[in-house]
Structure formats: structure tokens, C-alpha cells
Amino acid sequence: MLKLSKRLQAVSKLVRDNVSLADIGTDHAYLPVFLLQEGKINRAIACDINESPLKNAAGCIRENNVSDIELRLGDGLSPVSSHEVDDIVIAGMGAENIIAILDNCAWSKDKRYNFVFQPMTRTELLREYLCESGYEIYKEICTEENSKHYCVIGARYNGNCFKASELFKALGKVPENSDKYSKQYILFQLNKYKRILSGLNRAQNSHDTSLLLKTIKEIEEIYNDYS
Numbered sequence: 457m458l459k460l461s462k463r464l465q466a467v468s469k470l471v472r473d474n475v476s477l478a479d480i481g482t483d484h485a486y487l488p489v490f491l492l493q494e495g496k497i498n499r500a501i502a503c504d505i506n507e508s509p510l511k512n513a514a515g516c517i518r519e520n521n522v523s524d525i526e527l528r529l530g531d532g533l534s535p536v537s538s539h540e541v542d543d544i545v546i547a548g549m550g551a552e553n554i555i556a557i558l559d560n561c562a563w564s565k566d567k568r569y570n571f572v573f574q575p576m577t578r579t580e581l582l583r584e585y586l587c588e589s590g591y592e593i594y595k596e597i598c599t600e601e602n603s604k605h606y607c608v609i610g611a612r613y614n615g616n617c618f619k620a621s622e623l624f625k626a627l628g629k630v631p632e633n634s635d636k637y638s639k640q641y642i643l644f645q646l647n648k649y650k651r652i653l654s655g656l657n658r659a660q661n662s663h664d665t666s667l668l669l670k671t672i673k674e675i676e677e678i679y680n681d682y683s
């Protein structure tokens with residue numbers, strides 16, 4: 457059985473049972489191969505914009521002897537048709553790239569799909585985009601690997617668009633959890649926002665820091681109350 461990294465294990469937890477999965481930016485196809493080995497999903501379409509990752513994926517599929525997985529070359533969700541998949545994973549890339557992939561897809565705004573995102577950078581930007589575009593974030597899972605913090609976001613479209621608060625952009629649904637990685641993530645975000653504030657204060661420009669100060673206070677309260 458393939459051994460997944462802790463980051464991809466966290467991603468795998470938000471994939472539903474017995475679905476057809478699209479893994480966008482699959483690289484080695486570790487996630488779909490693991491989920492097929494486990495019998496959690498029925499089939500997978502593993503896509504990548506580059507040919508060499510798909511060669512890695514073909515090797516991994518061969519070594520692990522799994523079937524029911526198709527490899528497709530192309531940008532974002534363009535190699536996939538709307539009726540082929542139920543769950544869509546976009547993991548291991550920056551938030552801007554994930555947003556561009558959603559923006560370029562004509563069919564992703566449909567409540568039948570379960571999305572699992574794992575941004576490597578600018579998670580706040582992705583949360584903001586999802587709220588403003590009518591995707592509900594229903595759960596987040598935090599994990600840590602090699603001293604890096606990762607957040608996995610489960611989302612589905614419900615058409616309810618709203619402007620996310622600074623606090624929600626910073627923490628999303630993480631405060632609803634009660635595990636050590638979520639607590640670490642809250643602290644990580646708190647320290648990041650404090651560093652941003654110090655930088656602005658040091659620059660001594662005319663930046664209005666009141667919203668940032670308010671967000672830091674809110675994160676601090678959540679962290680202190682966290683069980």
C-alpha cells in the first residue's frame with residue numbers, strides 16, 4: 457500500500473466515499489493511487505498541465521498496479537467534462553493558481569461537486585475568493601509536516617456570495633476544530649499577522665493598521681480560549 461505524506465493524508469480525509477475523483481495537478485498521482493488502493497473511490501482522472509508529472513504518475517500507477525485511473529494532459533479542469541466527476545482535488549499549488557483554475561472552468565459552480573483545496577501559499581486569498589464566489593467552506597483540516605503548516609479546505613458551491621471578514625480570511629473554519637494542529641495553525645497565523653504589523657510600524661508610513669490590530673486581537677482571543 458502506498459504511504460501518503462501527512463499533507464496528502466489530510467487531503468484524502470475530505471474526499472467522499474465511492475466517488476469519481478479528479479485530481480488536478482496530480483504530479484505522481486499519489487493521492488488517487490492511494491484512494492483506489494483503499495477502495496475509497498470508484499475511479500480517478502489524474503490531470504496535469506505538464507507531461508513529465510504524468511510520466512511520474514504512469515510509473516506510480518504501474519508500480520502499484522492500480523486500474524480505474526486515467527491520465528490527462530491539460531490546464532486545470534479543461535481535460536475533464538462536468539459529468540465525469542463528483543469530487544475535485546486541487547492540492548499543492550498556490551492560491552492564485554487554484555483561483556485561476558476555478559475561474560476558467562464553466563461548470564464548477566454546481567452543488568453536486570465536493571472540492572478539496574490545499575493551497576501552498578496565500579490561503580487567506582483563497583478563502584476570500586471562495587466566499588465572494590458562492591463556495592461554502594464546510595470544513596478545514598490542519599496538519600504539519602517538516603515544520604510547515606498546511607490547511608486543507610473542503611468547499612462546495614451554494615451560490616451564497618459574501619465578503620469574508622479579515623478574521624475568516626485568516627482562520628476560516630479552523631477554530632471549529634479541537635486538535636493540536638489546528639491550535640498550532642492559529643498560533644502560526646497570529647504570529648504572521650503580528651509580524652506584518654511590526655513591519656508596517658517599522659516602515660512608519662501612513663498605513664491605517666486599525667483593522668489589522670482588530671484581527672490580531674480576535675485571533676489572540678480565539679487562541680487563548682482554544683481548548
Ligand SMILES: C[S@@+](CC[C@H](N)C(=O)[O-])C[C@H]1O[C@@H](n2cnc3c(N)ncnc32)[C@H](O)[C@@H]1O
Nearest residue numbers: 480481482483504505506509530531532547548
Ligand atoms: C507541487 S505539485 C503537487 C502535486 C500533488 N497535487 C500534491 O499535492 O502533492 C503541483 C503540480 O501541479 C501542476 N500544475 C500546476 N499548474 C497547473 C494547472 N494550471 N493545471 C494542471 N496542473 C497544474 C504542476 O505541473 C505540478 O505537477
